[in-house]
Amino acid sequence: MKKITLISILLFSVAVFAQKHTRNRATIPKITLTGKIIESNTKQPLEYATLVLTHTPSKRISGGITDTKGNFSIEIPKGEYLIKVEFIGFKTKNLSNKRLTKNTNLGIITLSEDAEKLNEVEIIAEKSTVEIRLDKKIYNVGKDMTLKGGTASDVLDNVPSVNVDAQGAVSLRGNENVRILIDGKPSALVGLTGTDALRNLPADAIEKIEVITSPSARYDAEGTAGILNIILRKGKITGFNGSLNITAGHPDLVRISPNLNYRTKKFNLFSNLGYSYQKGPGNSQTTFSYLKNGVLDSTQIEDRTFDRKNNNFNASIGLEYYINKKSSVTGNFVYRKSKADDVATNLTDRFLFNDSSQPLLNEIRIENEQENGTDKQYSINYTNNLNDKGQKLTIDLQYGDSQETENSPVTVNSVLSELNSQITSSKEKLLQIDYVLPIGENSQFEIGHKASYQDLSSDFNVNILNSANDFDPSNAITFKQNVFAFYSQYGSKINQFSYLLGLRSEITDIDLNVLTTNQESTKKYTKWFPTVNIGYELNDNENLSLGYSKRLKRPRHWFLNPFETRSSATSVFRGNPDLNPTFTNSFDLGYNTKIRKFNLGASVYYQHSTDIVQPISVIEERNGNNIFVRQPVNLNDENRYGFEFTSNYNPTKKVRLSASFNYYQFNIDAFSHTYTSQNGSKIVTNLAEVNENSWFARFNSRITLPAKIAWQTRLMYRGPKNNAQSDQEGMFMANLSFSKDILKEKASLVLNVSDLFNSRKRESTTYYGGRENPSTIADGTFQWRERQISLSFTYRFNQKKKRGKPAYQNNGGGSEFSG
Known part of the structure; x- marks a missing residue:
């Protein structure tokens, strides 16, 4: 009740403040x-x-x-x-x-x-800018030196409201159920592996990031936290221009990213290319404490080291042809080729309490995963500006084909015990039609349709040669997901007041077929998703915004596959074919202002979710050994609310400062989960009600030193975070860079240190059997990658810096009704 009262006071204060400004303006x-x-x-x-x-x-x-x-x-x-x-x-x-x-x-x-x-020259933005729209915030990547030679994951991790954890998982306002698009659509550049692909998309290919916490009806309803839309660079100025970035670093890193563009009055040819070779050492340690009647009985320690080698090539090549002054056709081809050689070494020791001389289990498990992936995507866009008043028709067609093969020989105590192989194939088709009709001077109506088809197959085979493996995880599945959507929305602006109202309908048809056991699971449902976005301009430098949207999160295919995958002698993951989608109602109230050299943004948000999905861990006894099984399940309802602040302050031309802070609290109802083991026995886990909070903060500074050397620092801290079954400690990270323009500003040198103090580690504690009376407690530390030092050289031809673009665009009350 106190928290509800606090939010009510905040909303009332903002309303009174708005009325005060309105009276002042009227005079x-x-x-x-x-x-x-x-x-x-x-x-x-x-x-x-x-x-x-x-x-x-x-x-x-x-x-x-x-x-x-x-x-x-x-x-x-x-x-x-x-x-x-x-x-x-x-x-x-x-x-x-x-x-x-x-x-x-x-x-x-x-x-x-x-x-x-x-x-x-072509004009290139010198500094990162922020644009505030009615339904989104746009962060232009600009000249952020800590991102030179980096990847899409690094760019996202530098955006306010967004976090990328130690394993590469992306979250928005602390919620990982976020939809990631490229140029407004699902893309092969994200690939089957998602987060891995983002680590290999060059940062230099990205122009801006759209953060959409209250998406309009034009966007897919997928993603309960919202949408992150990555916009790639395209040449906009007549003639031939481009840039070349070469990065080398330690641990071993080589990245080459050329961006080439050629434009005439009849066509625009654009390309973003990238090749990278990278070693990614990582490590983890987990200590399992087995309890009997609340007293420590035995201990198991798992030490893991990761030695990852990755070769990746990305290409996005497009041609835009101007049919006439009002219409154009754009074709785009995306190609991604990845090759990985990852070695995971897992040392497991288990011994009785106070007696480590006689281990109950001693095992060295080495898994060498060799992965090859190919992603292709073909797309075509037709745009017709039917008149000069904004009437517009767009048609998009897209076809994607992804293939991935994995071969993983496993040795246990120097003896080859398993030969694992997996072949995954995914084909995706998309059709989208959007029509915009202006009505009068400040209103417009929009209607559209989208059909998307995914057809995925996976064949996982395990050849057990010499192992005490207690199960055969070999399986083959097919997964089909078709979504048909229709939407309409209407927006208008009346003086300082603007609004955008929309309604979207999505028909979902999902079919999962486990060929190994002839087990089929289907889900069909039709849902409606209303959206409301309202803006009010207090004056030229201040605005208020209010957004509401209904969203959903559909389970991915690997969460549905009932067969198990093993990561160590005692740890497995099993999917759940009975998972239901999560539905979320989101509310967002925002305020933005600009006072001389200071920009401030603030927002209060609330989300109510049903059937949230979280992995639950249980202990199952097999052949006298305790096996830790993680399985995703639908929990009860979750209520999440919080507030965030963002600020920019540029006291002089040589000093630029920015900071952001996000605090959120969530409540999950009590839940009881029953797990059926392989022998048919029931394992019950009772989860108490969860009332937890967390926060994260960022600080960025860019200072110009003598000799025009730019010194940039980025600090990030993520506070402790708990969920239904585990606690996660806070994490601090610092990035540092120095840059210098050379060759008459045609080129730049950048020295970059990522994770300066080598502190980007996830530390967590998991309670098996529930927090109140756990049977086992697991304390773990995980580090996906270690500190990296890199040197980047960027050369620009027919380009120079753009100094005239404002650093902060406050268009919250403008007529941005296109979504």
Whole structure:
């Protein structure tokens, strides 16, 4: 009740604050100047075009910028103005002696390319920027030196609200049920392995990250925490340009990332390429304490070391052809080839309490996993801007084909005991149609359809040669998931108030067939997902936003497969074909402001989820040995709420500071789970109600030293986190980099140290049988990768830095109704 009262007070305070600002604004006689800026040749809107308004009598200067559709809306006092319209690479247009006494629409303003400027350079953003939209926040990657030579995982881990843990799992506001898209769609660049693929997508290929905590109806309902949309770079300026990044580091790291673009008036050819070779040493240690009547009986220690070697090649090549001034066709081919040679060595010792001289179990298990993966994706997009008012039709077709083979010989105490092999194949097809119809000056209606088809097969074979293995995990499955979606949404802006209302329907058809046992599981359901996004502009630098959305999380195929996979002599994972999807209702209230050199964002959020999925660990006795089995199950309801703050402060041109803080609390109802062992016996785990909290914070600084050397520091701390059956300790990490531009700013050198103190480790405690009366307690430490030092060289041709783009775009009340 105290927490509900606290949130109510916060909401009431914000409402009173909004009313105060509204009264203050009403006393200022202002008008609104609107219009749209487009390119004269292609008729495409120009985003970030600048309007500079000089009040003729007082010489006072004001202005604004255009949004993604080229639209602008600027509040100014009545009077006579000189208006200057600018966009880098285009000729400036002057509108002189404009007397403005009432709300005025300047209509469509066209800008023509400046041939001399276009032949010089492509403009590259120098610094990271933040754009606030009605339904999302956009973080432009910019010139973040700690990311040079890094990967998509590093980029995501640098975004406020996002965390990447020691194993590479991505979470949004502490919730791992997040949907990751590339250019707005599922992508082969993510591949079958998901987090592994993100570790190999070069950071230099990424232009920006969209954080969508309250997605509109246009987006898939998948992902209860929200959506992270990775936008790749594409050349936008006429001519040939690009960049080349070469990175070398220790432990062994070589990464080469060329980005090449060529654009004319009729077509745009763009590419993002990347090759990497990397060694990834890691380690873990787990101590199992077996209890009898609450007293320690015996102890088991598992020491694991990981020696990973990965070769990866990524390519994304696209061609956009401009059919005429209003329509275009874009074809894109994505190819990813990965090869991994991973050796996991597991040393297991078990002995009685106070007697380590006679071990009950002593085993050295070495698994050499050799993996080859190939991902291909073909996509085509047709876009038709039916008129200059925003009426638009887009059609997307996509086909993906992923193949992965694994061979894993296993030796136990120097004797070859198993030969494991797995072949996984996945084919995905997608059709999406979206239509946007403007209504009047500030409203629009949108309707669309999406059909996605996934057909996956997996054949896992274990050849047991010399082992006391208590089961044969060989299995073959097929998994089909088809989702058909229809949506519509309507958005409008009335003065300072804007809203976007939507409704999405998704028909899900899932079929899992375990061929080994002829066991089939099907689930079919139709669900409705309403969305509401509301914005209110307090003034030019402040806005409020309120969002609601209903989401779901469907279980992945490896969570459904009932057969087991073994990671050590005593640890296995088993899927659960009876899993149901998780449904979540999310609410988000946000406030953003800009005060001179200081930017602040704050939000309060609440999520209510049903049938949440978490792995439960049980101990099963097999052939006299205790086997630790992890299985995902549907728990009861979860209530999660919290608040977050983000800030940017640039006191001087040489110092840039940013920080973010997120605190959340969650409650999970008490739950009782019954596990059926191999011999048919029942193992009951009673989980008490969980009331826990956690938090994480980030701090970034960029300071320009003498000789124009940039020094950047990034600090991150994630607080302790507990769930139904385990506790996780806090974790601290620091990254450090120094950079220097050379060759007349055509190139850069960057020295980067990732995990400076080698402290990125996960420490956890798991209670088997429940917290109140556990039968076994497991204390573990896990480190996915160790500290890394790298040196990067980047060369840019026909490019230079862009210094004019604002560092913070507050468009929360604008007309961003396209989702």
